[in-house]
Amino acid sequence: MVTIVLLTVSNIFMTFAWYGHLKHRDSNLWLVILVSWGIAFFEYCFQVPANRIGSYQFSTSQLKVMQEVITLLVFSAFSVLYLKEALKWNHLVGFCFIVGAVFFVFKKW
Secondary structure, rough: OOOHHHHHHHHHHHHHHHHHHOOOOOOHHHHHHHHHHHHHHHHHHHHHHHHHOOOOOOOHHHHHHHHHHHHHHHHHHHHOOOOOOOOOOOOOHHHHHHHHHHHHHHHOO
């Protein structure tokens, strides 16, 4: 559970670093890059421990797929709540395919 919480917090920072500036397109690009780097520092402060702690329980493939699903959930909420963009049916179908990957990666064959 610690890994999931840390990955979620990490992804919140990452999403703001990567996409938060889109709401401020009038800002200078150099400033946006510096601010994004600053935010990304905090993302790494959660991402690295998440992967280190998680590596004792999960394989690297499992960690990566878990991170991708969390990224999609965080990004979806961010897109709707912060950027005010609507999620469409085709986005949800695509996300379902990615969640399907979780089954194949976590299934004990």
